[in-house]
Amino acid sequence: MNTLNLLESQLDPNQAAINEICAAGEPWVKQIKRGQKFRIVDLEGNQAVDTLFYNASNALEHYSATDTIRRQNRLYLSAGSKLYSNSGNAMLTIIADTCGQHDTLGGACAAESNTVRYALEKFPMHNCRDNFLHALAHDPLCQQLGMSKRDLPSNINFFMNVPVTKAGGLEFVDGLSAPGKYVEMRAEMDVIILISNCPQLNNPCNAYHPTPIRLLIWD
Amino acid sequence: MNRQNTLIWKQSIPGGCHWSGIIRRGTTLRLTDVNGGANAAVLFFNQEEKLERYNMADTLKSQHTFHLTKGHACHSDMGRIFCCITADTVGWNDTVCGLSDAHLIQQKYGAARYQEHRNQMFRNGLDSLLIELGKWGLGMRDIVANINFFSKVTADALGELTFHAGNSKAGDYIDLSFVMNTLMVLSTAPHPLDSGKSYQPGAIHLELFDTPPEAVTECLRIAENIRALHNTQHFYCGNMT
Numbered sequence: 001m002n003t004l005n006l007l008e009s010q011l012d013p014n015q016a017a018i019n020e021i022c023a024a025g026e027p028w029v030k031q032i033k034r035g036q037k038f039r040i041v042d043l044e045g046n047q048a049v050d051t052l053f054y055n056a057s058n059a060l061e062h063y064s065a066t067d068t069i070r071r072q073n074r075l076y077l078s079a080g081s082k083l084y085s086n087s088g089n090a091m092l093t094i095i096a097d098t099c100g101q102h103d104t105l106g107g108a109c110a111a112e113s114n115t116v117r118y119a120l121e122k123f124p125m126h127n128c129r130d131n132f133l134h135a136l137a138h139d140p141l142c143q144q145l146g147m148s149k150r151d152l153p154s155n156i157n158f159f160m161n162v163p164v165t166k167a168g169g170l171e172f173v174d175g176l177s178a179p180g181k182y183v184e185m186r187a188e189m190d191v192i193i194l195i196s197n198c199p200q201l202n203n204p205c206n207a208y209h210p211t212p213i214r215l216l217i218w219d
Numbered sequence: 220m221n222r223q224n225t226l227i228w229k230q231s232i233p234g235g236c237h238w239s240g241i242i243r244r245g246t247t248l249r250l251t252d253v254n255g256g257a258n259a260a261v262l263f264f265n266q267e268e269k270l271e272r273y274n275m276a277d278t279l280k281s282q283h284t285f286h287l288t289k290g291h292a293c294h295s296d297m298g299r300i301f302c303c304i305t306a307d308t309v310g311w312n313d314t315v316c317g318l319s320d321a322h323l324i325q326q327k328y329g330a331a332r333y334q335e336h337r338n339q340m341f342r343n344g345l346d347s348l349l350i351e352l353g354k355w356g357l358g359m360r361d362i363v364a365n366i367n368f369f370s371k372v373t374a375d376a377l378g379e380l381t382f383h384a385g386n387s388k389a390g391d392y393i394d395l396s397f398v399m400n401t402l403m404v405l406s407t408a409p410h411p412l413d414s415g416k417s418y419q420p421g422a423i424h425l426e427l428f429d430t431p432p433e434a435v436t437e438c439l440r441i442a443e444n445i446r447a448l449h450n451t452q453h454f455y456c457g458n459m460t
Contacts, residue, residue, distance in 0.1 A: 065275070066317025066364045070411045075315070075378035086362065088322060101378075105285075105315060107276020112298030116281050116447045150360045154276050164374045168286035168311065170279055 004100025004176070007079035009184045011037060011096075011218050018217040024210035025199030027131040029139040030217065031056050032187045037095065037218040039184040040158055040195075044211035046175035048160040048198040050108045050128040052153070053083060053091050056190035059145035061085045065104045065154040075164060077102040077156065083185070086153070091191055096184035099177045103157040105164070106172065108132065109200045118202045128155075131196035141192050157198075158183050160205050174204045224428040232407050234420030237347035239354060239404040241266050244455070247305065247396040247430040248403075250423055252369050255389040257421030258410040259368040260318055260344045262352075262361075263293060263301040266400040269357060271297045275314050275364035281443040285374065287312040287366060292438045292447065293395070299451040301401045303438035305430075306394035309387045311371040316380070317364060318344030319411045328418035341418050347406035355402055368393055369421075370410040382412035387421075396430045396437075398451050 013019060017036075022028040024047075032038055040049055055061035064086035069075055071084050079097040082090040110129035114122040132152055136142045145151075159177040164170050199210050227246060232238050234257065242248055250259055265271035274296035282291050289307040292300040304312075324343040331341040345362065352361055369387035372380050409420050438444045 060359050064317070066315065069380070070316045073380045073412070075374050075380065086359070088320065105276060106280055107274065110277075110296065110298075112296070112450070113274075113277045113281065113294075114298075115450060116277070116294070116298045116443050120446060120449065149270055154274075154364050162280075163376075164285040164378070166373055166375060168284060168373070170283055170285040172280065 005078040005080065006098055006100050007096050008098060009039065009096035011039070011184070013216055016216040016218050018215070020215050021212050022195065022197045022215060023212050024197055025126055026197055027135040028195040028197065028215060029135050029141055030193050030215070031141055032191055032193065032217055034187050034189050037184060037186050038193065039182050039216040041180065041182040041214035041216070042099070042159045042177045043179065043214055045179040045181070046159065046177050046207035047211050047213055048200065048205040049158040049213055050196040050198050051156045051158055052194040054145065054192040054194065055085065056192050059147045059151050061087045061089070062151065062153055063091060063156065069104055075104055077104060083156070090188045092185040092187050094183060094185045099159055099181040099183060101161065101176055102183060103160040103162040105170065106157045106160055106162045107154045108196060109198065114202065122202065125201065126199040128196035128198050132194060135194055142194070157205070172203045172205050174207065224431055227427040227429065230425045232405065232423050232425060234407050234422045235342045237351050237406045239351035239402065242397045242401045242403050242427070244397050244400050245430050247394050247428045247434065249392050249394050249426045249428065250368055251392040251426070252387045252389065253422040253424055255387060255421065256385060257387060257407060257423050258370045258413065259423055260348065260406040260408065261366045261368060262348065262363065262404050264357070264361070264402040265295065266402050269355065269361070269402065271295045272361065272363055273301060273366070278314065281447065282441050287314055290437055290440060292444045293366065294447055298447055299399060299454060300444065300447045301399050302395040302397040303435045304393060305396040305434045305437045306392065308391045309369055309393060311386060312393065313367040313370045313372045313410070314364060316367060316372050316411055318348065318406070319408050320345040323411055324418070331418070342408050344406045344408040344411070347408055348404050351404040367410050372412060380412065382410065382414050384414050396434045398435060398448065
């Protein structure tokens with residue numbers, strides 16, 4: 001096992017301006033201002049949290065997996081990682097992390113990809129892209145920016161473990177995360193957070209049992 | 220694929236240039252690295268419904284791979300396949316590092332604008348694809364994680380990346396056998412992690428052939444690809460490619 005880059009936060013949850021629960025399998029949208037700090041807590045462990053970030057005034061600028069990967073020469077996210085936009089701007093910086101490794105490659109599950117990955121009969125199962133599209137259709141923050149499926153790039157999967165081998169293999173495996181582990185980031189610009197608390201039941205990314213997450217924001 | 224398959228058209232793309240076009244299902248596009256060290260940044264879109272596009276995550280996780288080579292398929296975000304990689308003498312094609320952009324090219328190689336350098340000016344991957352996308356009514360919202368054919372980037376256990384210079388040799392080629400009518404946009408600007416000290420993007424050659432019978436079976440050793448091809452055939456009313 002490699003040494004993980006773990007860093008605890010000094011922030012007090014009792015001082016948080018926002019402290020909410022997002023139930024298993026649901027979307028969650030919030031705007032945070034530059035300088036605010038945002039924490040996701042994996043309450044019960046091994047819960048993939050599919051996450052996208054948008055410039056709060058212009059959805060054309062959003063989190064970019066390829067910019068985040070190539071600008072830091074690294075696949076995984078942990079304390080100190082910056083989350084870059086498709087315009088090359090640092091949108092957020094990870095300032096604390098008790099999990100140690102988060103995925104940039106796995107993207108979001110969808111009804112269509114579930115038919116490919118598991119079985120044609122999996123089409124009706126709830127999935128992250130449905131959550132994203134539901135949020136885009138209903139959330140005022142997303143509506144104001146005129147967002148659609150076209151604005152859904154490849155997302156971060158917090159708490160998900162997708163190791164890549166030197167030979168070029170890739171697997172979804174049981175998570176490094178555990179109950180109470182968290183990741184915390186500071187916004188470097190005003191951003192909209194779009195989350196799907198992943199409902200996937202067909203692989204170990206949620207330990208076959210999706211669970212709620214806690215979301216905290218500090219001024 | 221043998222050379223005797225019917226050649227439909229061919230096109231040379233100098234290094235640093237860009238191209239786009241519709242590739243019909245049932246045809247195979249051969250990309251050849253002319254001098255070695257080329258990079259071909261590529262995105263695919265469904266010609267009929269351009270909201271359907273190449274999806275890096277679905278392509279990788281459906282095939283349990285971090286790299287693309289012969290036997291892999293390029294998946295859309297709608298559970299379908301744009302094309303199968305039916306030949307690859309390179310062995311590793313990157314799909315996670317994205318595109319070079321104007322800032323990166325200037326930082327690494329300096330500035331070379333048209334006024335002084337004419338068509339030897341330095342072009343970058345992002346602006347090149349934006350120009351090609353613009354021809355089809357697409358733009359920045361349609362830039363997603365692309366494939367970098369001919370380029371190899373490996374990751375160690377911590378996820379640290381290494382660019383492998385010289386991965387592709389002169390004459391190396393990749394065959395893409397299309398099973399969807401596909402808009403392909405292409406840039407031959409340098410890979411963003413290219414370790415070369417000077418701006419020397421490699422030229423490529425495109426040749427389009429009729430796909431030989433049974434060619435796509437190359438990709439059907441992966442069960443996920445059988446299901447994705449099933450979805451693709453549904454889209455075209457069940458017709459085999």
